[in-house]
Amino acid sequence: MKKLLTCGAILTTILTGCVSADFFYDSLLEEVDTNKNGSISKAEYIASWKKDTQGQTRAEVEKEFKTFDVNNDGKIERAEFNKVFSGK
Ligand SMILES: [Ca+2]
Ligand SMILES: [Ca+2]
Numbered sequence: 001m002k003k004l005l006t007c008g009a010i011l012t013t014i015l016t017g018c019v020s021a022d023f024f025y026d027s028l029l030e031e032v033d034t035n036k037n038g039s040i041s042k043a044e045y046i047a048s049w050k051k052d053t054q055g056q057t058r059a060e061v062e063k064e065f066k067t068f069d070v071n072n073d074g075k076i077e078r079a080e081f082n083k084v085f086s087g088k
Pocket of ligand 1: 034035036038040041044
């Protein structure tokens with residue numbers, strides 16, 4: 001069964017720790033990476049939030065994006081996601 005993921009669900013899912021980072025990133029790419037280049041740009045992240053805000057404000061979503069964009073280059077890549085996910 002395909003689970004629809006939105007950016008609002010990311011931190012919650014990490015906190016519950018019930019999926020692997022790789023699995024989660026793959027699912028996230030499927031939903032959010034609209035130009036299919038294998039990374040999530042800020043524009044893609046915001047677009048995903050707009051589809052389903054889940055009560056989050058834009059400021060909250062931008063803060064969340066920054067949490068994952070470790071090297072601050074405006075996109076979230078798998079290595080960064082894994083890093084944040086594993087808390088290392
Ligand atoms: Ca992309
Ligand atoms: Ca980055």
